[in-house]
Amino acid sequence: MLIANINHLCLSASQLWAMSVLAVAAAASDDVKIAVYWGQNTSEGSLRDTCSTGLYAYVNLAFLSSFGDGRAPVLNLAGHCDPPSGACASLAADIASCQSAGVKVLLSIGGGALGGYNLSSPSDAQGVATYLWDNFLGGTGAGAPRPLGDAVLDGIDFDIESPSQYYDDLAQNLTSLYRSDARGRAYLLTAAPQCPFPDASLAAALGTGLFDNVWVQFYNNPGCQYAPGDAGALLRGWQNWTTGLPAATVFLGLPASLDAAGSGFVDVDTLASQVLPAVESAENYGGIMLWSRSYDKDTGFSGAAHPQIRKEESVRPLFSLNTFLYNRAAAAGVLLLFLLICTCFLCHKKYRGTSPPEEGSVVAPPASAPKKEQPQPKQRPQRLKRYTDSDVERMTKYYAHKLGHGSTGDVYRGNLRDGRQVAVKVLKDSVGDDKEFMSEVASIGRISHVNVVPLLGFCLQGPTRALIYEYMPNGSLESYAFSNNDSVENYSLWLYWEKLFDIAIGVARGLQYLHGDGNANIVLLNVKPRNILLDQELCPKISDVGVANLCFSKEGKRTGNARGRDGYDAPEVVSRKFGAVSSKSDVYSYGVMVLEMVRAKRNISVGEDTTSKYFAQWMYEHLDQFCNSISDVSSETRDLVKKMIIVGLWCIQTAQTNRSSMSRVVEMLESSSMDLELPVRTS
Ligand SMILES: *[C@@H]1O[C@H](CO)[C@@H](O)[C@H](O)[C@H]1NC(C)=O
Ligand SMILES: *[C@@H]1O[C@H](CO)[C@@H](O)[C@H](O)[C@H]1NC(C)=O
Ligand SMILES: *[C@@H]1O[C@H](CO)[C@@H](O)[C@H](O)[C@H]1NC(C)=O
Ligand SMILES: *[C@@H]1O[C@H](CO)[C@@H](O)[C@H](O)[C@H]1NC(C)=O
Ligand SMILES: *[C@@H]1O[C@H](CO)[C@@H](O)[C@H](O)[C@H]1NC(C)=O
Ligand SMILES: *[C@@H]1O[C@H](CO)[C@@H](O)[C@H](O)[C@H]1NC(C)=O
Ligand SMILES: *[C@@H]1O[C@H](CO)[C@@H](O)[C@H](O)[C@H]1NC(C)=O
Ligand SMILES: *[C@@H]1O[C@H](CO)[C@@H](O)[C@H](O)[C@H]1NC(C)=O
Ligand SMILES: *[C@@H]1O[C@H](CO)[C@@H](O)[C@H](O)[C@H]1NC(C)=O
Numbered sequence: 289m290l291i292a293n294i295n296h297l298c299l300s301a302s303q304l305w306a307m308s309v310l311a312v313a314a315a316a317s318d319d320v321k322i323a324v325y326w327g328q329n330t331s332e333g334s335l336r337d338t339c340s341t342g343l344y345a346y347v348n349l350a351f352l353s354s355f356g357d358g359r360a361p362v363l364n365l366a367g368h369c370d371p372p373s374g375a376c377a378s379l380a381a382d383i384a385s386c387q388s389a390g391v392k393v394l395l396s397i398g399g400g401a402l403g404g405y406n407l408s409s410p411s412d413a414q415g416v417a418t419y420l421w422d423n424f425l426g427g428t429g430a431g432a433p434r435p436l437g438d439a440v441l442d443g444i445d446f447d448i449e450s451p452s453q454y455y456d457d458l459a460q461n462l463t464s465l466y467r468s469d470a471r472g473r474a475y476l477l478t479a480a481p482q483c484p485f486p487d488a489s490l491a492a493a494l495g496t497g498l499f500d501n502v503w504v505q506f507y508n509n510p511g512c513q514y515a516p517g518d519a520g521a522l523l524r525g526w527q528n529w530t531t532g533l534p535a536a537t538v539f540l541g542l543p544a545s546l547d548a549a550g551s552g553f554v555d556v557d558t559l560a561s562q563v564l565p566a567v568e569s570a571e572n573y574g575g576i577m578l579w580s581r582s583y584d585k586d587t588g589f590s591g592a593a594h595p596q597i598r599k600e601e602s603v604r605p606l607f608s609l610n611t612f613l614y615n616r617a618a619a620a621g622v623l624l625l626f627l628l629i630c631t632c633f634l635c636h637k638k639y640r641g642t643s644p645p646e647e648g649s650v651v652a653p654p655a656s657a658p659k660k661e662q663p664q665p666k667q668r669p670q671r672l673k674r675y676t677d678s679d680v681e682r683m684t685k686y687y688a689h690k691l692g693h694g695s696t697g698d699v700y701r702g703n704l705r706d707g708r709q710v711a712v713k714v715l716k717d718s719v720g721d722d723k724e725f726m727s728e729v730a731s732i733g734r735i736s737h738v739n740v741v742p743l744l745g746f747c748l749q750g751p752t753r754a755l756i757y758e759y760m761p762n763g764s765l766e767s768y769a770f771s772n773n774d775s776v777e778n779y780s781l782w783l784y785w786e787k788l789f790d791i792a793i794g795v796a797r798g799l800q801y802l803h804g805d806g807n808a809n810i811v812l813l814n815v816k817p818r819n820i821l822l823d824q825e826l827c828p829k830i831s832d833v834g835v836a837n838l839c840f841s842k843e844g845k846r847t848g849n850a851r852g853r854d855g856y857d858a859p860e861v862v863s864r865k866f867g868a869v870s871s872k873s874d875v876y877s878y879g880v881m882v883l884e885m886v887r888a889k890r891n892i893s894v895g896e897d898t899t900s901k902y903f904a905q906w907m908y909e910h911l912d913q914f915c916n917s918i919s920d921v922s923s924e925t926r927d928l929v930k931k932m933i934i935v936g937l938w939c940i941q942t943a944q945t946n947r948s949s950m951s952r953v954v955e956m957l958e959s960s961s962m963d964l965e966l967p968v969r970t971s
Contacts, residue, residue, distance in 0.1 A: 321345045321574050322577070322597070323348065323501070323503050323577040324581050324590070325348045325581065327365040328399075329581075332582035333581075335349075339393075344391055346392045350396045351398060355416050357407065361419055362404075371435045379436050380437030380438055395444055395445065398449060402450040408452075418461075418465070421462070423436075424441045426466075426470070426471065427465065440473070443477055446459075447479070451488045455493035456492040456493045459493045459496050463688075472689075474701070476500045477499050478501040478503065479493065480541060481504055482504075483504050483507075483509045484509055484512055485512070485528035486532070498685070499536045501537045502537070504541050505579075507542060508549050511525075514553075514558075519563050530570035538573060539573075542576055544578040544581075544587055545583040545589065547583060548583035672743065673745035675754075680702075680752065683710065684702040687700050696836065699713045700714065708759075712754055714752070725748055729748075732835075735802070738794075739797050740802065740829060743756070743757055760831075762821075764818050765791065765828065766820075785889065788889060789932060789957075795881075796957060800951050803871040811870065811873065812836075812874050815881060816881060819832050856881060857873075858944075859876075859942060867944060871950070872949075875939045875953070887903050908966065914933070927961045931960075938952075
């Protein structure tokens with residue numbers, strides 16, 4: 289959110305004076321979505337400079353102007369570079385700089401060179417898809433000339449202005465190639481239809497539902513564009529597009545100046561007062577698209593429109609950001625204005641107390657936050673957003689990318705409309721009626737701790753029940769700490785002892801919070817490396833909290849009957865004869881996990897028996913020997929290792945009463961290993 293960005297910038301005020309105007313502008317672009325076409329006029333400046341304005345979220349390279357029906361594909365970037373000579377490969381560096389600034393760069397195929405392109409058959413479509421994949425995207429086809437060098441673009445844009453068949457095949461075939469990407473990268477499919485609905489050239493392709501973003505050209509089309517003083521036709525067209533393409537994010541395509549199109553120009557003030565208020569109400573509104581960078585550079589249209597196109601109401605009336613975004617010469621004034629904004633913003637924020645409400649129906653967080661005060665920084669409880677069936681289909685692109693599967697359901701990667709990545713868990717065998725589901729979800733939503741994966745929303749519609757979580761880019765602890773593939777690549781992923789320790793204590797704090805410090809509020813019974821996810825900074829987050837309650841009867845869950853068992857399960861989870869399950873059952877799993885982390889890291893051989901049970905037994909007698917054998921680290925680090933082992937041993941005691949509570953575990957990890965004793969050895 290722009291709001292969050294401003295807040296962030298304001299808080300780092302100490303760095304403010306060092307900050308360039310450019311950096312300010314770049315940060316502001318994170319949330320505001322403007323797409324622009326670049327490539328048809330050298331007066332627009334370089335691609336790198338275009339991206340570093342911070343104004344654009346998407347840049348479409350215009351165009352691959354010739355392709356299909358046996359033609360040799362031709363990239364046409366006007367005077368920017370000469371593709372046949374290979375000179376455009378130098379754009380790779382600009383593209384990389386755009387991408388690292390968070391700007392998505394796409395190749396637009398088609399454009400105004402009518403007669404220059406069409407598709408003659410399904411196999412022609414397949415051929416073009418393969419050509420695009422191998423030359424501009426993740427493909428590695430032998431001998432592909434790659435006109436843009438080693439750049440890997442973020443997707444393909446269809447700007448098809450002359451009708452022909454088979455663009456639906458092209459969309460299908462590109463999507464299949466996208467999904468085949470070896471590195472799991474996500475690519476975009478976008479399109480720029482004319483505003484008369486449905487579009488003559490792209491209707492079939494758009495009908496596939498495979499397009500992420502659709503920027504509709506509301507210009508050069510008198511039947512559906514803005515007429516001076518009358519936004520009616522435009523808004524009727526908008527209504528057709530946004531309801532007609534529920535799976536896509538729809539952008540309002542406009543000329544960036546009077547000269548940029550024959551008709552349909554809307555000035556920024558009119559845009560803000562007459563058009564945006566109506567346009568924004570569409571669920572799938574994404575922002576605006578501008579033709580083109582050269583005109584935008586001349587008029588500063590996007591700079592002025594930038595603060596207007598957000599959905600949040602709270603910042604808009606306060607001030608106009610365009611001056612400070614655009615007038616780079618007046619750097620001092622800019623900084624002053626910026627400070628003023630910060631002050632206003634912070635006061636404003638303080639006054640309101642919370643962030644602005646999100647659109648859509650929400651489940652309010654409870655008045656009383658859960659239990660104990662934690663020393664850890666807590667995340668603010670989120671409002672849960674409710675999503676529809678088709679929202680979920682859209683955000684997961686029809687369940688295109690499966691992240692994993694478990695006994696409670698499959699997990700898919702997805703994107704919210706604001707670009708945030710999410711993990712969507714589609715529940716299977718969900719039990720209970722809608723009311724019970726809502727109340728369980730509300731209680732999961734109440735959980736808020738830096739070491740627990742936050743729930744952002746849910747879907748409850750007919751038989752579809754899904755939970756939408758923040759996406760954790762670095763996967764699970766399992767893939768990091770427990771890979772014993774000793775290839776160099778994998779080795780580089782191995783975690784340092786210090787990091788392992790941070791992870792161990794983070795998980796302990798998360799469990800301490802969930803257990804309510806001994807009052808056993810929430811028992812997980814699924815603590816294991818696969819369920820510990822890692823965020824960008826490798827901070828651990830416990831996942832799947834409370835989900836078992838949604839999927840199995842409490843009885844089944846408590847006795848462990850419904851689940852596969854493994855070495856992480858406490859004795860009482862496996863067999864009733866060891867007593868009833870309790871929060872101490874999680875303590876046991878935690879202990880096994882910590883010992884396994886140590887064992888996997890060290891890869892030591894302790895005789896024939898390689899089970900963790902045997903490893904623990906061995907540890908009792910060889911603790912000092914083991915720690916001293918870790919010769920390549922400092923004595924402080926050795927102390928961390930020793931603490932992990934001692935804590936692990938306390939946690940895996942057979943008798944529940946002999947196991948430490950999670951609070952005690954945290955205490956032990958925070959103290960020095962000198963103060964810790966080994967538990968009495970019982971078997
Ligand atoms: C494609 O374009 C070529 C040349 O413009 C034309 O001869 C051909 O009939 C077109 N094919 C289709 C299927 O539209
Ligand atoms: C290309 O798309 C067509 C139509 O969707 C499909 O029949 C064909 O199998 C696809 N080809 C490949 C290689 O995926
Ligand atoms: C909206 O769609 C309907 C049905 O497809 C069509 O008849 C109408 O002309 C469209 N209106 C605009 C402004 O595109
Ligand atoms: C290139 O852009 C300039 C300024 O925006 C404009 O005056 C000129 O007509 C454009 N040239 C072409 C070929 O579009
Ligand atoms: C974590 O994931 C991010 C984003 O995918 C990546 O850039 C980063 O290198 C990863 N961190 C580690 C330590 O692998
Ligand atoms: C180890 O990882 C490399 C790639 O990182 C892979 O090529 C190799 O097959 C893996 N080896 C095993 C035994 O899994
Ligand atoms: C590391 O090795 C495991 C197999 O042990 C493999 O599945 C994984 O993909 C490897 N990771 C990387 C980044 O190569
Ligand atoms: C782990 O230990 C086993 C047996 O001692 C050995 O074969 C293997 O190469 C070791 N792997 C690494 C990554 O050290
Ligand atoms: C619990 O620990 C005590 C010593 O602290 C020991 O005597 C007892 O046998 C343990 N109980 C079990 C069931 O292991």
